[in-house]
Amino acid sequence: RVDARSLWLCRRYYSSTSQWTLSFTIFLILALAFIETPSSLTSTSDVRYRPAPWEPPCGLTEGVEALCLLVFAADVSVKSYLVGWAQFRKNPWLLAYLVVLLVSLVDWTVSLSLICQEPVRVRRLLRPFFLMQNSSMMKKTLKCIRWSLPEMASIGLLLAAHLCLFTMLGMLLFPGEKQDDRRDRQRLTYFRNLPEALTSLLVLLTTANNPDVMIPAYSKNRLYAIFFIAFTLIGSLFLMNLLTAIIYNQFRGYLMKSLQTSLLRRRLGIRAAYKVLSSMTAEGGAHPEGVGVKPQDFLQVLQKVQLDSDHKQAITEKLHSRSGDLLSADEFQKLFDEFDKRVIKEHPPRPEYRSQFLQSAQFLFGHHYFDYLGNLMALGNLVTICVFLVLDAHVLPKDRDDFVLGILNCVFILYYLLEMLLKVFALGLRGYLVSCSNVFDGLLTAVLLVLEISTLAVYRFPHPGWKPEALGLLSLWDVTRLVNVLIAFRFLRIIPSMELMAVVASTILDLIRNMRAFGGILAVAYYVFAIIGVTLFRGVIVAPGNSSLAPDNGSAPCGSFEQLEYWTNNFDDFAAALVTLWDVMVVNNWQVFLDAFRRYAGPWSKIYFVLWWLVSSVIWVNLFLALILENFLHKWDRRSHLQSLTGDLGATSE
């Protein structure tokens, strides 16, 4: 719809305020999982030491949730109004939005009518949908993943065949004969029966039980090692990497395509704007030169549009510099090329001092050798912290003497303060704040100063035998030292001066920008699996009674959940579930989780963990690798393209 009211609504809807409100609402409804009934507000999730968590009174989280759902209802109604009924019916995302909202409302009323005692909350599972629905990039990525599923399935089939074949061979090779022999006892645990053998080899596919599964057979005859090495080589090196290749192949050009689409859209938008403006010009007065846009009209529009002020200024300057009356379509298009150029910020002029002394001081402290001195001091600071860490390593914390380190710390912090003041004096306040690295230095110095002053106020001035007491988790003094380590980030600014490091660093920065969609999908996966995990496994891991406080738990076999004391890795609340899922995603030692949950919850729990392994470790990690490859190669190609371009230009000018 393009009538005036719709346009007004559209502008309102896409204004930053309402978009921020929407984002905040999504964040809020997702964050509710942390404080809802199995609340995560305890200091530890260890089942042995965990205090009873604070339970929110019935109605608190539900109230917040109602507010969020109201916002979403407003969102979906505005969106469907803007899109129109005909489009709405065809758009599966909007329809799903409506359905999810309705289901959530019904579940919410059920929940309230049961006074928050309902066994399952379906709406918690549906919440990530709001996040996914709001991001077009995430929808695109999801579509891309859906396309590559058949290819992944073909590799999955090969992997399954590989696994089955080796399981059969393994069971034939290691029948666990001669039970009386001690060396064969362990052999039984890995290839005892079909599910056991399958699990052993599945875990070996992730290399998480690598030498262990091989040891009993290998200890008997060294030729048995060939079986395990062949399995890992084919499964883990060949097929898994082939999966990576397939996923990368699907995502190759994904970034390129999305960039091209956004460029095309902008072109279209500019063209449309040109049409509108030129028709206005034609209406306003008869120009003999034909169609075109009056620069004044354009400037008027430009003032009203929300744009980055730097870009706005650059366009205005370019507009003023040109001659001629009306803008042609090409010129109009070219004006917007300014967006692609990086705006080089000009340094504001340095303050001018009259006195000769002040001028020379300004030259001295504005010179970049002064920066080098600052870096040297920071390095010294880091080295002292390091040295004292090494020296204090063998001293018990309560016997440590922090006198010298306290004095040195004071000196360094005073130096940073002095450096900041001198730089402000030399460059002027605006000149100082224009560079990001200076802002970082200034902030760090301010934080350090505040911490140091409060440390001195609490523990008084360092004297021999000075020993700050711990308050809570860390003493104020430890916090000061921790923040002091952040001074290491000063060295990051050396990176752009090394050519290759600069590419690498800019890839990382770009990656973080492009990663939001991927991160969002990971967040959705984590959320859904954590909620399912909490529903399935809440309270399944139980503390081992009073015997747990015995000095060592010799009763549990080595390598088991109990012996490794993985009591913190449970599904009793949302935050603990997230960390448990992270541990499974990292894959190392996940057989411990498989085994423990098989014992505590039942053999069907394996399905949950294997599914999560497939989603997170197999699919998502490969996606992430594909994204990094794509970003890096894109960056690299553009850089070498630019280099060859400038080379050509240089050759031409010669």
Added chain:
Amino acid sequence: RVDARSLWLCRRYYSSTSQWTLSFTIFLILALAFIETPSSLTSTSDVRYRPAPWEPPCGLTEGVEALCLLVFAADVSVKSYLVGWAQFRKNPWLLAYLVVLLVSLVDWTVSLSLICQEPVRVRRLLRPFFLMQNSSMMKKTLKCIRWSLPEMASIGLLLAAHLCLFTMLGMLLFPGEKQDDRRDRQRLTYFRNLPEALTSLLVLLTTANNPDVMIPAYSKNRLYAIFFIAFTLIGSLFLMNLLTAIIYNQFRGYLMKSLQTSLLRRRLGIRAAYKVLSSMTAEGGAHPEGVGVKPQDFLQVLQKVQLDSDHKQAITEKLHSRSGDLLSADEFQKLFDEFDKRVIKEHPPRPEYRSQFLQSAQFLFGHHYFDYLGNLMALGNLVTICVFLVLDAHVLPKDRDDFVLGILNCVFILYYLLEMLLKVFALGLRGYLVSCSNVFDGLLTAVLLVLEISTLAVYRFPHPGWKPEALGLLSLWDVTRLVNVLIAFRFLRIIPSMELMAVVASTILDLIRNMRAFGGILAVAYYVFAIIGVTLFRGVIVAPGNSSLAPDNGSAPCGSFEQLEYWTNNFDDFAAALVTLWDVMVVNNWQVFLDAFRRYAGPWSKIYFVLWWLVSSVIWVNLFLALILENFLHKWDRRSHLQSLTGDLGATSE
């Protein structure tokens, strides 16, 4: 040199006989490591049960070595003669070859004069050079790796900075205070002092100690998990994958380039051959049409050249089919395009039978439905083996009754035999042997038949309670079942009928072909590191006295080398060293090796293991991934290119 004698020598040198001799010599000298003084000819490398290995008498391996060195000396002299002195001086590989040979000879004489009691054999370390020197692809790959070293170094620098920063933060955060508290005891083991903390985080970078290192701190306060998750996220996901991207970027186009170079070389060679032949024609008789090659001359040359007979035939046919007298340069070039086309083997004609019955039988058994029946039988065979494995899982091996399975096995093997005979009858012997899958079936059937007959001969015909005895490692009956599982490979032939699977499978096949250079480099790395490892750590791991035969070793802490019984993973002989290096390359649980060798050999052993980790797991595995990506994308692009080409052709013909 191009005089007649050199050419003769050159042809002799590059003949398949002498190249095979050279390859075999290289294989022989490399294989010597298995039987030389710490000989690997024991059934197990477990230090507890290992018998005294057979030691070769002094002079045996040295004699073989002397023969090999003589072959190499002949090789280097022929090569240098062919290349000429001027080129020889400039070629670093040839110079190095000579030096390595001289050093080996000197070391060999020293070894003999000391009656094989010398402490170190330098020449063992130099042996992989012969392998590397002989393969031009390996030299190229090595050059490629050398080029990407600076870029890897930049990421390495970032990784090191990341590691150092987090080590400092970790030591500040986890000072190991309050030693009396049980929960803090473990905390000390990971961040006790600087080397310990650095090792913990280095191992965490490979995720090999993932939940363990986190548990003590996380159990105290759940916020500490953020530290470890951030470390793994940045180090393992970001930086390590960026390293993959950098290595892939360097190797992108590597395959393409090497293909192009070999094509270019062939073109040059063909062009030179054309020049020579046309000059001969010009000398032979005056042709009015100008320069060109007489087809008869070409055919004569073709007969003498060593070529694949299929290609030779195709070229001859093409030559006969053309009209005109002299071959122009273009035509000459085009003749050789036949090499790029895959030769489609024609099926030899089926034998023709007179009788109506035989003809219909031939139709029946030559039909591909008969293949499906065979596949069905093979599936049935696999299913029966599987079912009996599951059924027998809970029965002790000595109580198992193999009567039914023995009978079924006989039936299946008889069916395979029948199938083979019927197929030979239907297709004729040549028609049967033309397809690779039939040859595989035939071989498998023959092996199975021999095994089955010998099983019957040894254990007599199956009767209720039939139970084949084990002879050595496996009973003959187990071997029969193992070979029977190989029938699963019959199903591989279904793959090419699924489009995507076909691409995947052909990628794997191509990969194996292209992998020789990479595999060679890995072999060199393994060889060198294994020899160094044997020199450094031989006899370092000692058996735990008589106490090891106690029923369980409760004295060793959980997760230690002794508790996990990794006694087989030592460096006491070459084969054991290879497996140990493999285990470290797979990375899982490598902290156990680090810890054990620190205790047994000294803290400097860490350098060896970290170096091996860098070479194998970081560089080589990434190289391998790059190779797979390159191969797959190349294949994929060519396929889609071919598809678009045929699409265009179809459109044009319409």
